[in-house]
Amino acid sequence: MAKPHVLVIPYPAQGHVIPIMELALRLVNHGVKVTFVNTEVNHQLVTSNSLVTDGSKDLMQLVAIPDGLEPWEDRSNLCMLTNSILQTMPHKLEMLIETINKEDSNKVTCIIADDGMGWAIKVAKKMGIARAAFWPASVASLACIMSFQRLIDDGIIDNNGIPIIHQMIQLSETMPPFNSTNQLPWTCFEDLGTVKAFFQVVVEGVEAASLTEWFICNSSTELEPGALSLYPQLLPIGPLLASSRLGDQSGHFWQEDSTSLAWLDQQPPCSVIYVAFGSFTLFNKTQFQELAIGLELSNRPFLWVVRPGMTKETTAAYPDGYVERVGSRGRIVSWAPQQKVLAHPSVACFVSHCGWNSTLEGVANGLPFLCWPYFADQFHNETYIRDIWKTGLGFDKDEVGIITRGEIKSKVEQLLGENTFRATAMDIKEKVTSSIREGGSSHKNLSNFIEWMRILTQKS
Known part of the structure; x- marks a missing residue:
């Protein structure tokens, strides 16, 4: 036939x-x-x-x-x-x-x-x-x-x-x-x-x-x-x-760094902040550094995807001494095998631009979100996460439009300090994966x- x-x-x-x-x-x-x-x-x-x-x-x-x-x-x-x-x-x-x-x-x-x-x-x-x-x-x-x-x-x-x-x-x-x-x-x-x-x-x-x-x-x-x-x-x-x-995806424009999975294996269960902003988000130097220091101040292990061209400068400008200070507690990669990362038991939450693919992957793995939309449908997806599904929080910008280090630290503590976000996310995961x-x-x-x-x- x-x-x-x-x-x-x-x-x-x-x-x-x-x-x-x-x-x-x-x-x-x-x-x-x-x-x-x-x-x-x-x-x-x-x-x-x-x-x-x-x-x-x-x-x-x-x-x-x-x-x-x-x-x-x-x-x-x-x-x-x-x-x-x-x-x-x-x-x-x-x-x-x-x-x-x-x-x-x-x-x-x-x-x-x-x-x-x-x-x-x-x-x-x-x-x-x-x-x-x-x-x-x-x-x-x-x-x-x-x-x-x-x-x-x-x-x-x-x-x-x-x-x-x-x-x-x-x-x-x-x-x-x-x-x-x-x-x-x-x-x-x-x-x-x-x-x-x-x-x-x-x-x-x-x-x-x-x-x-x-x-x-x-x-x-x-x-x-x-x-x-x-x-x-x-x-x-x-x-x-x-x-x-088993989480292998095709269609990627960048080479995945699979060493991040071995690093995740060494972290305690439900401890890691995963930070990824997709293929379009751009940061200026001030915002990039505030994010870097906010992750440092969280005192939690974090896996951060910094793709080539993510900052408006030629190369990502980390704060002085940053990489040495965070040491092995912070893992920075250019592109991650996201589906496998989100399914890893060490990951506690997802700091995301709320692109629909990332949103679905986080939902399907029962993870709470910290929403950082950049453009297009991402703002509406944030509304779903925060107001409809109630599986995450958003960030508030200061008077000049920056999400500060203190705001990042505070929202991480709030999201991971309340069990309701994780419980709701797990409930939605079951409904969605059953479909x-x-x-x-x-x-x-x-x-x-x-x-x-x-x-x-x-x-x-």
């Missing part, structure tokens, strides 16, 4: 590549053939750090198409990157599919595209290929995106997505509010050009979603009942975690999706 052949394409950012790669590997485990399409730059990063196992290689092919920028151009300029993708990649994807489909036994059955790459859904429709959209972040953030026309009609944003008035937005009484129009998924950038470019991605994604047979998302009914009730057509299949491979076990709601949804692809293949 012919195997379904799925082409998977993520939005080219770390937080988007990892969950859709997890989905791709789940499909491979069920005998589905996958062609995974990255931009050329990200393809090079992913393949150099790939953990795709030998058993998966027969069914998983990693390929690349250009994003339209020259190799030396700055892909952190999201306005330029977004416009280049829209101009270049649709035609390149069409050419790739035509090449694949020349072999009758290998034709693409279905395209699964990140909803941030809505143009790929349009390419699939044009070519007569079955379509599914995937949303890697919270359903609440997607609900905001799907409501963009309502926000225009209500005079809250203009036709370019730029806020006209600044206020809290409550889409439904059953889900947490967006505290400000500056915290909408596309309004968190400093320059209006990027806001406009990302709003165009939003509009494209909403249009494309209406062209799909399935819209699947990396969440669960246990985590987001309110947001999911607004959009019953969304099928949660998450959390998509690497549990089936991905056999018989759980997310497990059933994914099984139904795979069965649909098999039926498609039989008909073709």
